[in-house]
Amino acid sequence: MSIRLRLDKPWRPLSAEEAARLPGQLGVYQVADAAGTILYIGQAGARSPFGLRSELQRELQDRGTGHQFRVEVNMQYRTRWFELLMVHKADHGNLPADNARNPPPLGRLSPA
């Protein structure tokens, strides 16, 4: 059984069309700049009206075009979100810029 720690799907352009095609499910997502630098790791929790679709539509509205995203449908959206943040910190030494402004309480991971 392989355990996937990182979200490594291909990036998709953050556009109105792409966001509208997303499922209304719970999950996690990443937003990156055009070069692929991750700017933010987010979660679509149960308070999101249409789950991942709502969150990415909001990201598009806030950030404008020129960004990329990828999502993972996941019922364990909160623990997966914490995991992605901790793995990012372990890989890069810091959190994505937009998470670092208001970081949640995080532990330390040293993934093998």
Added chain:
Amino acid sequence: MDFEPSEEQQLLIDQVRRFVREEIIPLEAGLDPDASELEPADHARLVEKTKAMGLFGIDIPKEYGGPDIDIVTRVLLAIEMAQHRAGLYVPCYGTFGGAGLAQIFEANDDQKERYLYPTLRGEKKAFFGLTEPSGGSDPARAIQTKAERKDNGWVLNGAKIFISNADRAQYGIVFARTDASKGRAGITCFLIDSDTPGFHVRRVVHTLRSSHYATELEFKDCWVSDHQVLGEVNKGFAVANDRLTRQRIPYAAGCIGVAIAAHEMAIEWAKMRSTFGERLANRQAVQWMLVDNEIDIRTAKHFTLEAAEKARRGLPFRIEASIAKLTASEGGGRVVDRSMQIHGGMGMTKDLPLERWYREMRIRRVGEGPSEVQRMVIAREILGSNLR
């Protein structure tokens, strides 16, 4: 045994009940349904309130500054503290403080200075490292993490799994095999600082409990000095076993609290909701579900208070603790399940806390010793300790 709360106990129960209903539940309404933390400012504000109530650090023994509340009363209060969405695993979001891990009270004076007192002051957090990939229910045989003598200390190698809070804790209580030939008499308990070279939190383990994760640990040539041995070498199993037995009582209390909350929701819903021109409460099928809820709750509460009372009196309570844990976790699960059924479709949504309780309550039949192990403990007590 008379389990009717005394006047003094009832005052405390009412105080905690008000706290849950007036402080916790309104804040919870604004959080994600799977949240396990309050905003830091809210947490700090509520800690001040529990301190003003004289109930902060409720599980801390009196000689270490705790409020000196007996275990029966603590069970009654734990039942109240669990009656909100996050209450099964994070009663009142930790605003009543914690005592840390029970074993740390058995530390020597030096260890108490380094670990116990900072923990009681809230400066350090600990994890409990017992379960391994090879198993958790039978630690005497399952522990494969080895600790070998080297340079006036011990070198640990191995892995642990399903360990809560290891990524955020400053230290942990870790069990390792120090004598492979001696079974349960070959296990030693160590205090491991989480910045010790060779200690790694390798990954998050996702479970049904989406509000909180467990972790997997690796010990790779992790050297610790003799000063880190908690208790005596090769006597760690008794430390683990004592903790597992004691922990079963508050564990049961949490299940009862959530069961009561779910049952009360089901009663309210049954009185309000109509189908085919009749209130649900008037239908025998629903009445019987509510009756079964009531019986499950009363049964679990009776056995849990009985275990607590025996512990309070200093009597053996191993069998009672197992019966309490068994009846509360299994009965609690049935209560939440019936309450969801009574709520119909709404019961399945994240709009209500029932679905979270359903998932988390399922874990309770496995955590702190699965139902089958509790039955085994009880069978051994009934049939004699030589039963294998």
